[in-house]
Amino acid sequence: MPLREDDRVPKFDTRMANAASAQPTSARPPIQGVTDTEISFGMAAPFSGPAREMGHQLKLGIDLAFAQANEEGGVHGRQLKLYTADDAYEPTRTLNAMKELYEQHKVFGFVENYGSPTALISVPYALEHHALYFGAFTGAPSLRHDPPDRYVFNYRAGYAEEAHALVNYLVKSRKLRPQEIGVLTQQDAYGDAGWEGVSKAMHGLRGGVGDAFRMSYNRNTVNVDEAIAQLRRQKHAIKAVVLVATFRAAAKFIEKTRDLYPDMIYATISGVGSTGLASELMVLGPRYADGVICTQVTPAVDGYASVTLNYKKALDRYFPGEPADYSSLEAYLTANILIEGLRRAGPAVDTESLVDVLESMRNYELGVGSRVSFGPSDHQALHKVWGTQLDKTGQYHAIDLE
Incomplete structure (x- = not known):
């Protein structure tokens, strides 16, 4: 102790x-x-x-x-x-x-x-x-x-600070309603930390009533099929997904939902491994990478x-x-x-x-x-x-x- x-x-x-x-x-x-x-x-x-x-x-x-x-x-x-x-x-x-x-x-x-x-x-x-x-x-x-x-x-x-920055950006700059934001989380302490940050940010915003829509997948896998099934069953429109995931699982989710939801906004926190994410998405093709948002905890590497x-x-x-x-x-x-x-x-x-x-x-x-x-x-x-x-x-x- x-x-x-x-x-x-x-x-x-x-x-x-x-x-x-x-x-x-x-x-x-x-x-x-x-x-x-x-x-x-x-x-x-x-x-x-x-x-x-x-x-x-x-x-x-x-x-x-x-x-x-x-x-x-x-x-x-x-x-x-x-x-x-x-x-x-x-x-x-x-x-x-x-x-x-x-x-x-x-x-x-x-x-x-x-x-x-x-x-x-x-x-x-x-x-x-x-x-x-x-x-x-x-x-x-x-x-x-x-x-x-x-x-x-x-x-x-902290992940809560990154999630708060993302949610505020999506609501204030991209003009989404809090209930139009979903969250994909890894099923462990990493996913829980990001989820708590998103939820706290949403409750702090005007109109942020109730919890965000949450999907999840198992750590050290890219098995996001059940998460996507949950998304497809969702009754109201989800226009953005915050990905509290590692880069291979995040890329797999984007790959499998890009055609289903061509206008979806994808946003990740730095724990994703942003360089790995970019590489995985470019293997899939330019349209999978284009527009994906990632928060960082350092200045730009190309700055x-x-x-x-x-x-x-x-x-x-x-x-x-x-x-x-x-x-x-x-x-x-x-x-x-x-x-x-x-x-x-x-x-x-x-x-x-x-x-x-x-x-x-x-x-x-x-x-x-x-x-x-x-x-x-x-x-x-x-x-x-x-x-x-x-x-x-x-x-x-x-x-x-x-």
């Missing part, structure tokens, strides 16, 4: 604490995952199964940021290292993946774990061991408690934000041939915030001191437009949601969600 607030930081005599901090690193008690030359982190993510491309992209983004930092001398002379463990996006495999990382590889903490249903397993494990759980690829509310769990920090906007240009320059240097991708960009940004926290924590880093430093981070300039801030009551770096829309060539273009 997590420690109580009063138990989190041991109470030392001030003179003893000052004396301890003045000792060389080698004289301090050993910290798991930290040596004189290295700090190691772990990532539990899918490296097999239908979601394996997401695992690849997230690892790529972390490796990219770590490679840059390491070439510049590391953090206080220590090189950064990433270990990965494959859970295939199946919660039944997540605990073993976490144990492999923490108990076998002896990592310092976790960075960019993937998934909402898997987080229901991995977050309690990290909290039980008082280990940092930083920047997971999920916008689920289980990682956004109020007050926040001490060791859990997020980079991205000219300084951090995006630095990211793409680093891609060319360290991983030539790898295309720019929203997921790897997100992981790259996440890792850079973590690296900044490690630098500020100083050479005598441990989990408690790093958490204290992160909670004191204010207005850090990451290069995304909004500055990064954490606090004891807010462990989410950014709340901004960007809007993008696919064209017939499979390229995303910025749209104004306001």
